[in-house]
Amino acid sequence: MALPLAPPGWSRWLVPPAALSVHLSIGQAYAWSVFKPPLEAALGLSGTQSALPFQLGIVMLGLSAAFGGTLVERRGPRWAMAVALCCFSSGFLLAALGAWTEQYWLIVFGYGFVGGIGLGIGYISPVSTLIKWFPDRPGMATGIAIMGFGGGALIASPWSAQMLESFGADSGGIAMAFLVHGVTYAVFMSLGVLLVRVPRPSAAPVTGTPAEQATATTGPQVSANSAVRTPQFWCLWIVLCMNVTAGIGILEKAAPMITDFFADTSTPVSASAAAGFVALLSAANMAGRIGWSSTSDLIGRKNVYRLYLGAGALMYLLIASFGDSSKPLFICCALVILSFYGGGFATIPAYLKDLFGTYQVGAIHGRLLTAWSTAGVLGPLIVNWVADSQKDAGKSGSSLYGLSLGIMIGLLLVGFVANELIRPVHQRHHVPAQRKASDDDLAAKSA
Template identity: 75%
Template structure:
């Protein structure tokens, strides 16, 4: 694939003395934008009312977006490694913004399929390419602190809804119309295009011979940290890859089930109590979850640099299952318990994403870590369908059976507990990659960007 000169990797090699700390802000400009996906629940109720949709239908754009995220990351991962982060960020900008513009047209003309195809299909490609675009570059710039570096950037994806949720709610007002939703989509598309372009202009890659001053002290071999490299093709042949695929899929399913339906869920949960949750408070809950999702990505991934990736995933999955158990047992007796448990679950959800690239780097090396990461994100695609399908599908069926309040979600919570336990077991099965999968010494430098 021919890459225009301005976007080519050769044009963005950093000169001597260039500070690596400019790379995380460049990555954040992309991730804060595409992180808007986590605020989709703010659009669900308005779309249902104006276009006559069910809860399951209004979740389709989000579900397709997550599916396309995983698929585009998997199929585009090698291209991102080859063509470089500026090319990838530019592609992400065009696709993500175009998705909003198509969604605006779909709402304005009453064609919901166009909202699904635009936001979910085209925009989802922007999500996938944008998500992986800075990861390999960050790991190359920060080999001494990979968990912290990827956590800084990927926390933007978790924090995008912190901005988008109140912003979108303000545009929609208390009684949104078709015109309000279309205008909101249009403005989102334009503003995000401008903001993401900043990252395209700033990002740089390190020279082949560049090393940070602290690298030698920080990269000594540890039991679960390999100094060898594994290609993307060989990674697919290892049990470690598939164990992590299961871990990611189930951890994401547990978090995304709450996140995708956050606003209507908290409203339903406390609807028949003495203090029901208002629309504004529900939107605030979405923003609060976004905040913990964002902070978890930085705090827990940075902690993983100290305690190890396997140990931190034990924490995510084990404690996450216990938190779901608390919600299931306390039902709607305490808003504080519900909100705190949901916040922690979302912090583990975000932390799992941010820790994953460093876990892959530990197991497979830096050789084609971006391409391996892209392939592993197909687990996110599966979870993007599985999580909302479980929560939305069960809630719709329970509502049809005449149930209300916490009864709409109890079964979903017990399912999530079981999934997290399975994920915990899969993480326990992760071991160092066998030597037969390693690349021969001296060959990885030649194909490191393949």
């Protein structure tokens, strides 16, 4: 499939909705929990077993983004979106067949393995294209797309629940729900495949002051293979891993945490209020993705990560010290932490662009996402292990979380130091100008 070069007059404002159509779809992964109870009841599964399709999906997301990134750069965003569409939708269709025939392995293989490849390729598919269309506002552009991944769960969660209510929660009803998901997401994602365009090298958007234009189009260009050999890549890897782990520290235990913190006070938190708190955290996560990422275009990437990691640690400290004495303080701190969590995800592509250029930024982003997979395993492990050990030690209320909060502060400080160590990439890693020009020529000719 040739690179989809934009015809003259193609508006760059058509590219963010193309990216959103993919990210809003694949963000469904975070709403998998809706299917867990009906699957457990219909197929006689344990909680651990019913989580398998999601867990395999996240592992495949990291692996396919890491190993498929270079291919995505070479074949272009339309190819990547088409692959994401095929994998994600056929994953649902295979899962539907699995539910219909009551073959659980087919659900795991379909949704987790095949669908997971769609998640990874779809996640990185629009990143470098958006950065090329919006060289003046890369943070905002990638923030819009990555906000979509957070938004996908907001849409899928009530939609899937309503579907199960209509079709029934038995294996036939689940199969029907998977089938409708597969078909609907295929249609929805097709907008991205049809609309996405790569800017012509000669027609890159010209915006901003002359100085901004210069930094947008020049600067260091580093290949993905060279990038992973630089200390900057690994510092960023630590930054992302620590920021995500700390965010998961709140996300994983949000509902029991707010209930335990105020259990012995005059204003205990009910189960429905705790569910409302979790929903509010999702909103903060999403708002942080677009809000903080856009802010990074104004104050710089390094400064915004200083805020995520430094102020994030301070928020955890406030919760640990005074959280149980004031509900508004607890809620505000948790919301800020979750907005930093979302912002951390959304600002990374622009940070990569600043350090390594636009040459293979999508592929580098894909490799960096292994930090997310690591944090996805590490975060829940730490939080659940600490909570269980504190309970075994006879602790209750807010003291159950003291150690977890301390660990999160430590992790954020490690990330803060890693961010401080990031310097511009040494010239020996830069791609020679002739090689980049010949690659650009090749791309233009293949279109």
